[in-house]
Amino acid sequence: xxxxxxxxxxxxxxxxxxxxxxxxxxxxxxxxxxxxxxxxxxxxxxxxxxxxxxxxxxxxxxxxxxxxxxxxxxxxxxxxxxxxxxxxxxxxxxxxxxxxxxxxxxxxxxxxxxxxxxxxxxxxxxxxxxxxxxxxxxxxxxxxxxxxxxxxxxxxxxxxxxxxxxxxxxxxxxxxxxxxxxxxxxxxxxxxxxxxxxxxxxxxxxxxxxxxxxxxxxxxxxxxxxxxxxxxxxxxxxxxxxxxxxxxxxxxxxxxxxxx
Numbered sequence: 001x002x003x004x005x006x007x008x009x010x011x012x013x014x015x016x017x018x019x020x021x022x023x024x025x026x027x028x029x030x031x032x033x034x035x036x037x038x039x040x041x042x043x044x045x046x047x048x049x050x051x052x053x054x055x056x057x058x059x060x061x062x063x064x065x066x067x068x069x070x071x072x073x074x075x076x077x078x079x080x081x082x083x084x085x086x087x088x089x090x091x092x093x094x095x096x097x098x099x100x101x102x103x104x105x106x107x108x109x110x111x112x113x114x115x116x117x118x119x120x121x122x123x124x125x126x127x128x129x130x131x132x133x134x135x136x137x138x139x140x141x142x143x144x145x146x147x148x149x150x151x152x153x154x155x156x157x158x159x160x161x162x163x164x165x166x167x168x169x170x171x172x173x174x175x176x177x178x179x180x181x182x183x184x185x186x187x188x189x190x191x192x193x194x195x196x197x198x199x200x201x202x203x204x205x206x207x208x209x210x211x212x213x214x215x216x217x218x219x220x221x222x223x224x225x226x227x228x229x230x231x232x233x234x235x236x237x238x239x240x241x242x243x244x245x246x247x248x249x250x251x252x253x254x255x256x257x258x259x260x
Contacts, residue, residue: 002047002073017220022052025223030062032228036235041248043069043106046094065247067104075109076116088119103249106130117143121160127252129164136204136211138162138255162252169196171216190230198237205241212251
């Protein structure tokens, strides 16, 4: 439900769409992942963990990764520093209540504040997956860049954590999610999205040695039957290329030293 609190006017019908993700989407996706013997990473807001503990525990019991996705899906780029810290720590507490010390973070808005990366370092995160300065390669994002319209980029220091980049092209929400107000058309044919996702994978497979491709999906969106069927076709195509599927914590820890 928490994704819908980012809209100015929240209705009961919008919250029902969110509940679909927990009620239908997560169980359906867990069944598909088990059927295909696939590992996955779930970035789950603390609000969701506390509102829907059963599907959250089912994710863990199936061997998947639970990672940090804020407490109530609030854009950190619009939060004062004290509110951002409180939100991050409240979500950490919700994860810790399930016995999880998360290694990864994804911003709910695919955006950060000036303070976010420093907070992630302070709390011992190994990776972030919110940024888009690369497509198929991990990198270290910078803290303290200075750049304006009038002045060229002055680079800050590299963060202690890794970035596993995401992209809107590989995110189901902008392709599929319809909304009345503000208007979001969405409702793309799965064949269109499959073409884009397979095209990105094929390019990476041909041109980028050791590349990592990240699909970003929301159970209330990808969990519709025709979209799960499309996702299975993508998996079949990927397996035909011989690629490996992995939780994001595995990808990050292979590339970074283990923390104590």
